[in-house]
Amino acid sequence: MYLIEVDRVPRPGGYWILSGPPIRWKQYYKGWQRTEEDLKQEQDEIEDLASRLCWKKVVEEGDLAIWQKPINHAECIKDRNIHRNPPICDNNDPDSAWYKKMDTCITPLPEVNSPTDSAGRGGALEKWPQRATSVPPRIRTGSVPGITPKIFQDDTKLWEDRANNYKKLIPPLAKGRFCNIMDMNVVPTGIGKDALGIIYERGFIGTYQDWCQAFSTYPRTYDLIHADSVLSIYQDR
Known part of the structure; x- marks a missing residue:
């Protein structure tokens, strides 16, 4: 549920960085006072859910692991034939947040014409300032x-x-x-x-x-x- 809510918040193509357990568990498991099996299972579950959310793992280096949210859901929709859980939400407003209950489904990104198009509302942003x-x-x-x-x-x-x-x-x-x-x-x-x-x-x-x-x-x-x-x-x- 936590990662499903994390997926709702970033812009298309946004990143999620995980620092700490279970990343680099092979080196730190003794200090964390947890078993290797327990930490490996935890990371495997994170990797599996990230894949089913259609995230791409960018890098795992040192104490960090970084995943990227897709720029659109064109491929993710096709992927539902393989990964049916979690499903993509029906009639879900991605901007709704005030007193909103979390759903066990993927908040859909706006439709695009091509798998390479960004689903951001209206396209690319200008650079600062x-x-x-x-x-x-x-x-x-x-x-x-x-x-x-x-x-x-x-x-x-x-x-x-x-x-x-x-x-x-x-x-x-x-x-x-x-x-x-x-x-x-x-x-x-x-x-x-x-x-x-x-x-x-x-x-x-x-x-x-x-x-x-x-x-x-x-x-x-x-x-x-x-x-x-x-x-x-x-x-x-």
């Missing part, structure tokens, strides 16, 4: 209803102007002294459009959050917290 301000693939392909490239570009310009103003009001911000900055209004749950995928495609980190609940983070973490219309969103709750 252009990635932060270029139109994300999900918007280019219309995957997020109601958000067009023009709307995105206008919003980007608006926030550039606001950020420049904040830098005048808070001089340390302009000097790059603030590392951890959070916008409270990125993806409030159950309200408006689900733009979390766009946040990640821009190279940022986001999360779902209901601000009527506690935010799961270590205290005293952020240098700056920004809020835009958050109080008005929740005023009737």
Whole structure:
């Protein structure tokens, strides 16, 4: 179940790195106080499930083993004739995450025209730092209803102007002294459009959050917290 959930999270072609037991068990089994048979069986089970998830083992070296998620499921669908378990989920929304129960099936990737095409929502991403301000693939392909490239570009310009103003009001911000900055209004749950995928495609980190609940983070973490219309969103709750 754990690896099935791990498979759901990375982008097409993303990687999973395993460090520690049972990797390199032949050398460390005594220190881990486990038997060779037990550790070998554990690694064999991981290797088997990774294969059935259609992952490709990239390398095992030192204390690390690295697997890569497929860029699409064209071959994986054919492979279900051999590996029927776990099956590929039916009608599964890969972007659904808030209070979602884990399923014992593979979250399907978007369909592609060729086995060599990436199933990423809209294609390749720009390199950083252009990635932060270029139109994300999900918007280019219309995957997020109601958000067009023009709307995105206008919003980007608006926030550039606001950020420049904040830098005048808070001089340390302009000097790059603030590392951890959070916008409270990125993806409030159950309200408006689900733009979390766009946040990640821009190279940022986001999360779902209901601000009527506690935010799961270590205290005293952020240098700056920004809020835009958050109080008005929740005023009737």
